[in-house]
Amino acid sequence: MDRFLWTSGLLEINETLVIQQRGVRIYDGEEKIKFDAGTLLLSTHRLIWRDQKNHVSQFSASVLGLESLRVFFSFLAKVAKIVVHLHPAPPNKEPGPFQSSKNSYVKLSFKEHGQIEFYRRLSEEMTQRRWENMPVSQSLQMNRGPQPGRIRAVGIVGIERKLEEKRKETDKNISEAFEDLSKLMIKAKEMVELSKSIASKIKDKQGDITEDETIRFKSYLLSMGIANPVTRETYGSGTQYHMQLAKQLVGILQVPLEERGGIMSLTEVYCLVNRARGMELLSPEDLVNACKMLDALKLPLRLRVFDSGVMVIELQSHKEEEMLASALETVSEKGSLTSEEFAKLVGMSVLLAKERLLLAEKMGHLCRDDSVEGLRFYPNLFMTQN
């Protein structure tokens, strides 16, 4: 804290305000000091802390004097802090809030948040070094406070007013957005009511509504994000969109599946497909609903749900039951294996390795040894011996 100096807070010509944030507390190293509620301002040249209660009390450090930044998140503390390391003050530094300090860094605690944006801007300023291209008075560059009597082109007050206006306009935009949102929601609610009414008509007349009409209805529900009131099934199963999607999936997943031994968890598929798409991503439900149609459409992939609830996609040609024989062999060779060990040996994900071993156990090929050291599988000698 001995690297700051008192300032009037007025900006120099060529110095512009970059960002400001209320509710910032400053610590001298780890120690709490009296500057607990202030506004932190960042300009192209300086970092300024101004007391919220007493605007006259403010001090600054030139950005040039900042050595490095760290962001500090503590689970227990629950308030994010930015740690700022400062170069030692030059011997001719003007007076500041602290004559001396054993700390070479300060901590800024953002009680009203805003630290992400502030950190970003601060890093940018430190990199861009705009103070080099926009020379201000000598006094500023040498980390001295502005001298009285100089002409100020722009005052902090003027900047504050502009920011206040901008804030008011943002507020206005937000309230307009909320108003528009409410109006939109009223219309959306009408759609929900209409769909309910249609659904009840459909229920009353089972079989009198054509399949074509059912498909149309389902696609309307999908567009609006309304759950099917008749069957309560999750959105969109049985729509054209999901049928197309199912066919697309075959193209995308054929090779990856072959590379992974014919089986992938749905989570892996979700990541793979969405990473490949980049935009217009699939929702988890889209993926599940498309996969549910694979069998019906007689495609070369199928969806399988294990007892544990884990869902996988398999090549139709993949027979998990046949894999069990080789799994038993592998386990027998090693005497016993945990899911992790098996996964490593065979080159599978731990999740799927565990499912395979569990299935083998279910079929009676393996039996388990469940202890605090983990779950270990052994060949089921009860079956084979005697």
Add this chain to the structure above:
Amino acid sequence: MHRRGVGAGAIAKKKLAEAKYKERGTVLAEDQLAQMSKQLDMFKTNLEEFASKHKQEIRKNPEFRVQFQDMCATIGVDPLASGKGFWSEMLGVGDFYYELGVQIIEVCLALKHRNGGLITLEELHQQVLKGRGKFAQDVSQDDLIRAIKKLKALGTGFSIIPVGGTYLIQSVPAELNMDHTVVLQLAEKNGYVTVSEIKASLKWETERARQVLEHLLKEGLAWLDLQAPGEAHYWLPALFTDLYSQEVTAEEAREALP
């Protein structure tokens, strides 16, 4: 005296009346579907207008997103149900959350070996932000929760466990019942828990406490510390205080920016 209602004629008449009624019923449904189709088109236009004015607000403002989601939920609409839905297509909310889902899965997978598939919402938040990089959109904890709720559909055991004012996110299908959850909540204070603590706070018998702790050990969610003073400590790596520290020197910052 006239005979009434009975006879082939009456039956035929009745059948005709039924047929007419059915016909009319089908026409009614058709009418309503046509009406819905028209209203849907109108709604789409309204949504487009809304999007052109406020799409940025949704992208940039986490609080606005929360309002938006809550309002949708109130009227019975799920804007994240499908990437093909209007909301997703026009407001772009879908891509935001589905991509977040991918990032969450990747973080959980990367840290699973350390915490057994259990992570605090805070740590998940930090790691996701770290992965997204300095210039990405801000993501709130509410956003993470919503994305995780959607991921549950994929069947791989994502669940959200409330503990002491925050949440633990489980990403593997480990079986955690009420007893396990309660012990996790107890452990949140110090990052670890002991048998005596459980007995004192929850008034359980030793055996019950032991079983729960053994299960947590087995699932890789807890680590056993036999060298702790007094009795054995059961630590939960998921709850370790996370000191996230990223040193940025001026050189590195210069390199990082394009």
